[in-house]
Structures are given as structure tokens and as C-alpha cells.
Amino acid sequence: MEKMLNINGNLAIQQGERRVITIPANEKTEPVILRVAAYCRVSTASDEQLNSYAAQNRYYTDMIAAHSDWKLVDVYADEGISGTSAEKRDDFQRLMADCRRGLIDRVLTKSISRFARNTKDCLEAIRELRAIGVSVAFEKENIDTAVMSSEMITAVMASLAQKESESIGSNMRWSYQKRMESGEFNTCKAPYGFRLEGNRLVIEKTEADIVRKIYTWYLSGMSRKEIAEVLRQNQAPTRADVAEWKSSTVYYILSNERYGGNALLAKWLTTDTFPHKKTRNHGEKPKYYVEGSNPSIIEPETFEKAQALSKRRRVSRQESHTDHFLHRKIVCGCCGATYRRRKPRNIEIWTCNSRYENSNACDMPSVSTEAIEDAFCRLYYKLKHHGEPILSKMISTYLEVKSRRMLWSLEVIELNKRIADLTNQNQLLTMLKQQGLVDSDLFISRSNAISEQLRKAKQEKNRIMETSGDNTVRQTQELIDDLSAGPDFIAAFDGDLFDILVGRVIVEDAEHISFQMKNGLRLNERIERMKR
Numbered sequence: 354m355e356k357m358l359n360i361n362g363n364l365a366i367q368q369g370e371r372r373v374i375t376i377p378a379n380e381k382t383e384p385v386i387l388r389v390a391a392y393c394r395v396s397t398a399s400d401e402q403l404n405s406y407a408a409q410n411r412y413y414t415d416m417i418a419a420h421s422d423w424k425l426v427d428v429y430a431d432e433g434i435s436g437t438s439a440e441k442r443d444d445f446q447r448l449m450a451d452c453r454r455g456l457i458d459r460v461l462t463k464s465i466s467r468f469a470r471n472t473k474d475c476l477e478a479i480r481e482l483r484a485i486g487v488s489v490a491f492e493k494e495n496i497d498t499a500v501m502s503s504e505m506i507t508a509v510m511a512s513l514a515q516k517e518s519e520s521i522g523s524n525m526r527w528s529y530q531k532r533m534e535s536g537e538f539n540t541c542k543a544p545y546g547f548r549l550e551g552n553r554l555v556i557e558k559t560e561a562d563i564v565r566k567i568y569t570w571y572l573s574g575m576s577r578k579e580i581a582e583v584l585r586q587n588q589a590p591t592r593a594d595v596a597e598w599k600s601s602t603v604y605y606i607l608s609n610e611r612y613g614g615n616a617l618l619a620k621w622l623t624t625d626t627f628p629h630k631k632t633r634n635h636g637e638k639p640k641y642y643v644e645g646s647n648p649s650i651i652e653p654e655t656f657e658k659a660q661a662l663s664k665r666r667r668v669s670r671q672e673s674h675t676d677h678f679l680h681r682k683i684v685c686g687c688c689g690a691t692y693r694r695r696k697p698r699n700i701e702i703w704t705c706n707s708r709y710e711n712s713n714a715c716d717m718p719s720v721s722t723e724a725i726e727d728a729f730c731r732l733y734y735k736l737k738h739h740g741e742p743i744l745s746k747m748i749s750t751y752l753e754v755k756s757r758r759m760l761w762s763l764e765v766i767e768l769n770k771r772i773a774d775l776t777n778q779n780q781l782l783t784m785l786k787q788q789g790l791v792d793s794d795l796f797i798s799r800s801n802a803i804s805e806q807l808r809k810a811k812q813e814k815n816r817i818m819e820t821s822g823d824n825t826v827r828q829t830q831e832l833i834d835d836l837s838a839g840p841d842f843i844a845a846f847d848g849d850l851f852d853i854l855v856g857r858v859i860v861e862d863a864e865h866i867s868f869q870m871k872n873g874l875r876l877n878e879r880i881e882r883m884k885r
Contacts, residue, residue, distance in 0.1 A: 385422065386422055386423070386424050387422060387423050387424065387459050388424050388426050388456065388457050388458045388459070389417050389420075389423045389424065389425060389426065389457070389458065389459045389460075389461060390425075390427050390428070390429060390448060390457045390459070390461070391409075391413035391414075391416075391417065391428045391429065391461040391462065392428075392429045392430070392444070392445065392448055392461070392467070392468065393409035393410065393413065393428065393429075393430045393462065393463060393467065394430065394431045394442065394445075394467050394468075407797065409428075409430070409463070410428050410430060410797075411793065411797065413428050413461060414428060414783070414796075416461070417461070417787075418786065418787040423459075425783050425784075425787060426451065426456055426457050427451070427779075427780075427783075429444040429445065429447060430444055431443065431444045448460065449478065449481070449482075452482055452485060452487045453481075453485065455485075457487055458486070458487060458488070459487065459488050459489075459490065459499075460482070460487060460488070460489045460490070461490050461492070462489065462491055462492070463491075463492055463493055464491055464492065464493035464494060465491050465493075465494060465496075468489070468491065479498055482498070483498055544606075544609055544611050544612075545560055545564065545591075545592055545606060546561045546563070546564040546606075546612065546650050547560075547561075547611070547647070547650075553647070554646075554647040554648065555648070556648050556650060559590065560590065561650045563584070563589050563590075564606055564612055564650050564651065565650060565651060567580055567584075567603060567606055568607070568612075568651050568655055568656075568659055570583070571603075571607055571659055571662065572655070572658055572659060577600045577603040577604055577607070578600050580603045581598045581599050581600050581602065581603050584598040584603075585597055585598050596824075596827050596831075600852060600853065601835065601853045604849065604853075607659050607663065608663070610656065611646075611647060612649065612650045612651050612656060613649050613651060613652070613653040613655070613656030613657075614644075614645055614646070614647060614648065614649030614653060615643060615644050615645065615646055615653070616646035616647065617643075667848060667849070677694060678848040678851055678852055679692075679694070679703065679722065679725065679858065680694070682855070682856075682857045682858055683703050683720070683725075683857070683858045683859075684858070684859050684860070685705040685706075685707065685715060685717045685859075685860055686717065686859045686861045686862070686867070687705075687715055687716065687717045688707045688714070688715045688717070690705050690706040690707040690715070691706055692704060692705055692706065692719075692720070692860070693706050693709055695709075695719075700721060701721065701722040701723070702719045702720065702721045702722070702883070703719060703720050703721075703722065703725075704719040705717045705719075705860070717860055717862075718860075718862075718863045718882075718883060719883055720866065720880065720883065721883060724866075724880040724881055724883070725858060725866065725880070726846035727846075727880070727881075728866060728868075728878040728879070728880050729846060729851055729855070729868065729878075730843055730845075730846060731878060732868055732876060732878050733839070733842075733843055733850065733854070734842055734843075736836055736854075736876075737836055737839060737840075737841060737842070738841075740833075740836060741833055741836065741837075744829055744832060744833050744836075744872075744874075745833065747829055747874070748826055748829050748830065751825055751829075752826060765814060768810055768813060768814045771810050772807065772811060772814070775803055775806055775807045775810065776807065778803050779800065779803050779804070779807070782796060782799055782800055782803065783800075825872055825873065828871055828872035828873070829872040829874075831871065831872075832854065832870055832871055832872050832874075835853050835854060836854070853871075854870060854871060855868050855869070855870060856869045856870060856871050856873075857869045859875070861877065863882045863883070864879055864880060864881075865877055865878070865879055865880065866878055866880055
């Protein structure tokens with residue numbers, strides 16, 4: 354073996370006809386750049402808290418810019434909302450989506466209570482992020498999930514944060530109760546016809562005139578359905594959270610004691626455990642009746658007359674043909690004809706009109722009112738206790754299908770281009786800030802302007818996506834809301850509840866009927882076969 358230097362000065366080994374060249378290692382390595390994002394949240398929409406949000410935004414932007422091996426992805430922030438549920442936080446969901454897309458390596462946040470106040474949500478998010486290689490650093494607790502043993506610490510801290518949130522919620526509910534007992538509490542939300550100024554309800558003239566008309570029409574003999582139809586035809590204004598006038602909306606106004614100048618407080622109660630849910634207070638907790646709590650839109654005597662009339666109508670509903678809760682609501686599943694009411698042998702039954710006119714025209718059997726009422730009570734219990742996940746899934750599936758269809762519309766494509774352009778502008782501005790080419794005041798001013806334009810573009814896109822097509826999503830959500838507002842169970846048939854939830858009844862055969870809900874969903878129920 355013979356050693357020699359080659360022409361490049363490297364050591365070469367000559368071994369017969371084979372020559373081996375040793376290439377020295379290059380000790381210089383490229384620095385690893387971490388893509389870092391920050392998440393911050395404030396708990397209320399007050400000016401003071403919004404200023405806190407702006408401060409957090411600046412704080413994390415400067416912190417990330419100070420590290421040469423960090424690259425800012427974005428500062429994700431949710432403003433003025435409750436932190437007890439991750440579903441309510443749009444930017445938190447956007448953060449998680451960007452992490453799943455592989456855009457982020459590390460997330461910075463102030464504390465566990467800012468990140469999540471629910472142990473389940475917190476751990477699920479951290480475990481998912483760790484699985485895809487994203488670490489989370491909690492500044493206050495000095496916890497970094499990049500360390501293997503941090504997850505146990507995170508579980509403990511998240512549990513403490515949840516207990517803290519539960520304690521705050523419990524204190525707030527106790528405070529509300531004490532204020533109700535003393536008569537200091539009025540309301541958090543103004544009913545239709547009022548506006549909230551400070552802690553006082555003041556009358557809103559235009560809406561108050563409509564409320565007076567509703568009471569006048571009702572006492573003159575019009576039904577709630579007829580009143581809602583008149584209001585729709587005349588395009589009477591509604592609140593922003595109400596799509597259109599309907600029977601249940603009129604019922605709310607006719608039964609709300611606020612319009613007579615009084616208040617019944619604690620009609621609803623909030624559960625103590627996560628996730629918080631609102632349910633009707635059926636006597637589980639005290640209620641408080643406050644006389645003269647607010648200005649009256651109608652005279653108290655008029656309100657009492659309306660309550661008395663509503664009660665009489667409920668009692669006499671079974672005796673009146675046209676006011677019967679099933680009038681023109683039962684449809685033959687065979688020929689499509691409506692059913693008519695009869696009372697042979699003092700038993701109320703419904704018969705297909707075609708069969709009634711000609712017994713050979715249709716074979717569909719008759720059905721009793723009692724059978725329909727019993728079937729509705731069973732159906733209501735199933736929907737109340739098991740229906741919300743199904744209806745929510747129906748909404749998400751429908752939205753997914755509609756979203757795919759709508760994403761190809763020219764208007765949405767243009768908005769997507771604008772959203773992408775604004776997002777790129779924001780990222781460029783952040784990069785310039787990191788390089789010291791933009792001062793803080795200009796950065797904040799321009800960033801806020803871009804964020805506002807981005808918010809409006811997204812809002813317009815959502816409006817198009819939500820308003821296009823039919824009303825299935827809105828009607829399904831209304832169905833969920835109506836079920837949520839209803840009792841846990843009904844010991845006897847409730848005509849008002851039936852009227853709010855059910856569009857029509859389809860007789861399928863001698864032992865089955867279908868309830869078509871207000872959103873078009875058809876649900877089958879078994880009934881007892883009528884004896885001939």
C-alpha cells in the first residue's frame with residue numbers, strides 16, 4: 354500500500370488499481386428555523402380587554418422577532434368570548450387547522466387558562482399537536498410540551514384551570530341569584546320592543562307598535578299563525594337573530610310578562626358542570642317575580658286578557674274543527690289527500706278524504722287523535738334526549754355538501770382570492786416588522802386595517818354560503834333551539850309544542866305514521882292498530 358497526496362491535497366491511498374479518497378466532513382450546518390405561532394385570548398369584549406389583546410399581539414410579535422431561529426407564522430387571537438369551550442373560538446380552530454396542515458412547529462401562549470379551561474379540550478389539543486410534532490409552551494406555568502413529562506403536569510394544570518373557571522362561573526351565578534333576590538337584577542338581553550341602556554329597559558317605538566298590534570289582533574280573534582303570516586307579508590322588522598316571524602315567535606311575545614311591565618326571573622338555569630348548558634327551570638331552583646321591573650308596552654289588564662284567551666283556546670282546541678291542532682295537517686301516504694275529522698261513537702278519528710268520499714278510492718285506514726298524541730309524546734322524548742347529535746350532524750353534512758357546491762360560484766371564488774391576497778399582505782407586513790423595516794405604530798395601524806378588511810371579506814363569504822339555497826340549515830337549527838327550550842319530558846300531549854315542531858303527519862299504514870318536522874325531516878313512529 355502506498356500513501357500519496359492527490360492534486361487537491363487530499364490524502365489518497367493507492368492499493369493496486371483501486372484508489373480511495375477521503376473527503377473531510379463539513380462542520381458547518383444550516384440553522385434550523387422554527388415556525389412559531391402565538392395564541393392569546395381575552396375573556397370579555399370591554400375596551401380594556403381589547404387593549405389587552407392588542408398588547409398581547411405586540412408582545413408575541415416582538416418576542417418571536419427577537420429570536421433569529423424563529424419565524425413568525427401568525428398571532429391567533431380570540432376576543433370577547435367565553436373560554437369554557439373550544440368550539441366557540443374561531444381563531445383557536447384556525448390555529449389547530451394550520452398545525453394539521455404542517456405550517457407550525459411551535460405554539461406560544463400565556464397560560465393554560467388562556468389556552469383552554471376545559472381539561473378534555475386542553476389535553477385533546479395537546480396530544481394531537483404532540484402527535485404531529487408541534488410543541489406548546491405555557492409561559493406562566495413554565496411548561497413546554499416538547500419535554501416528555503410535561504403532559505402529566507399539563508393535566509394537573511388544566512384541571513386547576515377548569516376548577517378556577519367553575520369557581521368563577523359559580524360565583525357569577527351566585528351573584529346573579531343575590532341580585533335577583535334583592536330586585537337589583539333586570540336582564541342581560543332586551544326582549545323585542547325594548548332596548549337595554551345600562552341596566553334599564555327602554556321602549557323601542559317601532560317594535561313596541563308591532564307588539565301592541567300583536568296583542569290587539571290576538572284578542573280580536575286571530576290565531577298565532579295568522580298573525581305571523583300578516584307580519585311576514587308586511588315585512589315587519591325582526592331582531593337580527595330571528596330570520597322571520599313564525600308562530601313560536603308570536604307565542605313568545607304573547608306569553609312574556611315583560612310587556613305588561615313585570616318580570617319573572619330565573620326561568621332558565623345553567624348547569625354547573627362543563628360543558629355549560631341552559632335548561633328550563635321547572636322548579637329545580639327558585640324563581641323571582643318582580644312587579645314594575647320595566648316600562649310596560651301594553652296595559653297589565655291586556656296582558657292578563659291575552660293569557661286567559663290563550664288558556665281558553667287550549668282547552669277548547671279539541672272541540673273546534675278549524676282550530677284543531679291536526680286540521681289540514683294529516684296527509685294520506687297512499688293518495689296524498691288530507692284527512693278529515695270524525696267522531697263516531699264519541700271517539701275522535703281521522704279519515705282520508707278520498708276514502709270518505711269513495712270507499713274504493715283509497716285503502717288507507719283511519720287513525721285516532723289519541724294514537725297520534727301518544728306517538729308524538731314518544732317522539733318528543735326521543736328527540737329531546739337523543740336528537741341533538743343527529744340534527745347537528747344533519748346540519749354539518751348538509752353544509753359540507755352545500756359548501757362544496759358553492760365554492761365553485763364566481764362570487765365565492767373572487768372572495769377567496771381577496772382573502773388570500775389580504776392574508777399575504779398581512780404575512781408580508783409581519784416579515785417587514787421582523788426585519789425592522791416597519792415601526793410598531795405603523796405595523797399595528799396597517800395590521801388592524803388589513804384584519805378588518807379580512808374580517809369583512811370572510812363575513813361576506815359566510816353570508817353567501819349561509820343564505821344561498823334553501824332554509825334547511827336555519828330550520829334545523831330552529832328545531833334544535835325549540836327542543837332545547839322545551840321540557841325534558843311531557844306527561845300529557847302539548848298542542849303548542851306539537852304546533853312548533855311538526856309540519857304535518859303522514860299516515861303510512863295501519864300501524865305506522867310519520868311526523869314531518871319543520872325542517873322537512875320525516876320520523877316514523879308506530880301506532881296501535883284501530884279496532885274495526
